[in-house]
Amino acid sequence: MAQYKILGRDPYWMNFYGLMILTAIEVGAVGADMSSTAEALNMSEDGITLWILTIIAIPKFFMIAAIFMHLYGDPDSGILTMTALFPAFFIIIMILFIGLTHPDAATGLPAWCRPGTWGL
């Protein structure tokens, strides 16, 4: 169990409150009318929602991993965090090179970056 405090209070309770508040903001952001903000920022409303959801999801992810899963503050946190982060390399490959590529990428590549047939 955690030996530290957050703002002088129990870290699990504080983490719980934080997660509840962030989730409420997330749900609220979807229902909120952000057309004027979108116009001011020259973005689509969907784009703003996506940014808000992404910005909120990241701290939520770390709050659960660091505090609830004890990846912060325990004597063995360091090596276990490294273990948990091991698939990060594969995740980056999958997200960047599969998730973000266009479906036509395989056939629609420009000629200069297509491998030749090597006479076969």
Add this chain to the structure above:
Amino acid sequence: MSIGIGLFLFVFAGMFDYDLELSEHVYTGEGLIWMFVAIVITSIGMFVFWRQDLSFDGTYEPLATGSPFKNIQIRKVGMFVFLMSEMMVFTSLFSTYMRYRLGLRRCDDVFADGLFDPVANPTGWQEAVPVTCFEPASHLIASSWWHLAPGAVNTFALIISSFTIVQALRYAKKTDIDEELRRRRVTMFLGTTWVLAILFLTLKMVEWFVGFYIPDLGFIHEHEIKSLVAEGYTIGADHYQHHSYVDEATGAHMTANIRVSASTFYVTTGTHGAHVAGGIIGLTYMTYKAWRGGYTPTNAVSIEYFGLYWHFVDLVWVIVFPFFYLY
């Protein structure tokens, strides 16, 4: 257990066949007997595992002796390695979703192109000619607070359940309370986690298959919230019609082939739901063991290891909920 689960998955997949004429999967019943064999093997494995664990009092908790995990409990390291592989599974599903979501045009964008006209709008959509496009489930789910309610409640349920499992661990580790109080508190917190997990799956079923009805209560107007399946949002939907895809001038409906988008939604959220279901099986046993007073400060780590799995399930939902339900 691994053999049983492996056999189950192989046989289960073979029990359905894709019917091209009906455009849907049909149950063939092939290998039913093997499925029962798989269930029996898994059940026996689970029974033996739990029978051994029921008397485990933490006397012998094996520690790793080699670098880099020296002096860390082997079971804990094993759980993290397992979670690593789980992370890969969900990343594959998520990257698939991103690939299609970013690669296909959104159905509402296609609809905004307008009705086909050979002269004025040659690139528009045509009635009764389905367009292959991406229709995110959030178009239905985030269309009103009532539609969103099951998913939102589920999000809060999972966060609360993550907290209750931590509380169960805390009370199991407490040395300054008497045994009876510890037994009651650990049972209560594990039981609450179990109830919240059941609530999660129940609401998932409501959202997918059942829908719900809100009567007129004066301060709340009457609402009938259809399930996703009733709305036509299915894996085999090649003539999907969202109620907003109607050309106002002519009354023509745009139909869409949304198999890809529905598949990514159901497979990802379904895989997550299967993990919750697996957690329920584990929690059922653990609540029983806690009720028997089986958790003490010396063997409380078992709750911690299960907690790691349960927090991971919550972690995945933190990503799934905004990107599949809200955006």
